[in-house]
Amino acid sequence: MKRQEYHFEFEVYESMEELAKEDAWLLDQAREVTQNAYAPYSKFKVGAVAKLANGEIVSGTNQENASYPVGICAERVLLSVVSSLFPKQPIDTMAISYNNANGESDQPITPCGICRQSIKEFEQRMNQPVRLILGGMHGKVYVIPNADNLLPLSFTGEDLKR
Numbered sequence: 001m002k003r004q005e006y007h008f009e010f011e012v013y014e015s016m017e018e019l020a021k022e023d024a025w026l027l028d029q030a031r032e033v034t035q036n037a038y039a040p041y042s043k044f045k046v047g048a049v050a051k052l053a054n055g056e057i058v059s060g061t062n063q064e065n066a067s068y069p070v071g072i073c074a075e076r077v078l079l080s081v082v083s084s085l086f087p088k089q090p091i092d093t094m095a096i097s098y099n100n101a102n103g104e105s106d107q108p109i110t111p112c113g114i115c116r117q118s119i120k121e122f123e124q125r126m127n128q129p130v131r132l133i134l135g136g137m138h139g140k141v142y143v144i145p146n147a148d149n150l151l152p153l154s155f156t157g158e159d160l161k162r
């Protein structure tokens with residue numbers, strides 16, 4: 001038996017003001033597009049905005065449904081839009097923000113498990129990491145250089161060939 005270790009580093013900023021200008025702008029866009037979320041059930045509005053390798057800016061928001069499991073997270077809406085409109089374009093950076101029923105949030109959220117799986121496969125397809133900027137409407141911001149880090153020991157298309 002041997003023990004294996006998994007380790008990754010990410011950046012923690014006290015607020016958006018500490019970010020590089022371009023990153024602050026992208027996070028601000030993610031905050032802005034939360035308005036486009038359709039979240040009448042959870043009242044939890046999530047906005048994701050990506051800067052693509054070709055410089056295009058693309059956004060996604062969570063879209064819920066009266067049949068709850070039909071709802072889809074902002075991150076996967078975004079990935080679908082990118083794949084459909086710009087099929088060969090890697091995502092350089094994705095910013096994600098959110099707010100609750102009071103329109104407030106002061107802590108970063110990280111993508112759910114299903115979204116981590118989707119982002120990871122997108123990275124593999126494009127052969128390029130997706131950098132994440134995570135923040136609420138206020139407060140601390142996390143910058144994760146490689147979304148892949150959020151899903152260690154994951155199941156991938158390679159496993160289907162074994």
Ligand code: THU
Pocket residue numbers: 039042044045046061062063064071072073074075109110111112115
């Ligand atoms: N949601 C997202 O869009 N992204 C996340 O990272 C976490 C959760 C959505 C799904 C659902 O519409 C609502 O937030 C509450 O879970």
